[in-house]
Amino acid sequence: MLETTSRLLDLWRARCNGRDIPDRANLHAEDFAPWMGRLVICDVERDPRRFRLRLIGTAVRELDGRDYTGWYLDEALEEPLRRHVLEQWALCADRRRPVLINSASSPHPAKQIEMEKLMVPFSTGADAVGQILTYFHIRRANNRSATRWPTLQEMEVPGFSSVRAIE
Numbered sequence: 001m002l003e004t005t006s007r008l009l010d011l012w013r014a015r016c017n018g019r020d021i022p023d024r025a026n027l028h029a030e031d032f033a034p035w036m037g038r039l040v041i042c043d044v045e046r047d048p049r050r051f052r053l054r055l056i057g058t059a060v061r062e063l064d065g066r067d068y069t070g071w072y073l074d075e076a077l078e079e080p081l082r083r084h085v086l087e088q089w090a091l092c093a094d095r096r097r098p099v100l101i102n103s104a105s106s107p108h109p110a111k112q113i114e115m116e117k118l119m120v121p122f123s124t125g126a127d128a129v130g131q132i133l134t135y136f137h138i139r140r141a142n143n144r145s146a147t148r149w150p151t152l153q154e155m156e157v158p159g160f161s162s163v164r165a166i167e
Contacts, residue, residue, distance in 0.1 A: 001100065005118045008035055008135050009098055009166070012120040021096050024122040024131055040134040042073065044093050044121075050074060051089050051132070060136055088163055092119040093129045098166040114139045 001009070011031060015022035032039060037059040043052045051073040061067045068076040077085055092099040101117040116137040124130025 001118075002116055002137055004034065005100070005116055005135060005137055008118055009120070012098065019123075021121050021123055021129065024124050027122075035135050038136050038138075040136070042089065042132045042134065043124075044089075044129050044132060046128070049090075049093070051086070054131070057136075059138075063136070063138060088117075088119065089132060091163070091165060092121050092132050095165045096121055096129060100164055100166055102162045 011027075012022060015026045017026065037057040039055070039057045040053065040060055041055040043054050045052060053068050053071050053073060053076065056064075056067060056069050073089065074082060074086060088099055088101060098121070099119040101115075101119070103113075103115040103117075117134060119132050119134045121129040122131045122133065
């Protein structure tokens with residue numbers, strides 16, 4: 001795990017205050033200053049369970065090529081990526097644990113990209129997971145000749161990622 005990712009996980013653990021997950025009210029915007037721009041905050045809705053993209057950082061918007069703020073995740077993604085990504089979000093919400101995803105492959109070999117993604121759950125005034133905060137760390141190969149880098153959705157290829165809940 002990268003140092004910046006590890007520091008965010010440490011902050012999340014410190015804010016748990018004896019609970020299995022922290023309440024979102026225990027964190028403030030300035031707590032996230034080192035990760036700003038690379039964060040996504042998603043509301044977890046129930047009946048039916050859906051994930052609504054509440055906030056998308058500027059670096060994530062640039063990687064995606066558009067702003068999906070306000071969209072449901074299942075509307076923003078196409079298959080087979082939709083199923084792959086929704087399983088990650090569901091794992092975080094169901095297990096009430098952080099989830100770490102690493103992708104070191106790209107469908108664009110000349111534009112090699114490595115991605116580390118950390119998802120951490122929060123309650124929002126009740127015991128249930130109400131939000132998931134996701135941090136994206138993207139490292140691009142030093143290839144100045146690349147005219148177009150893959151979007152975030154193109155990077156996260158099913159079958160080329162490792163996904164694990166952190167205990």
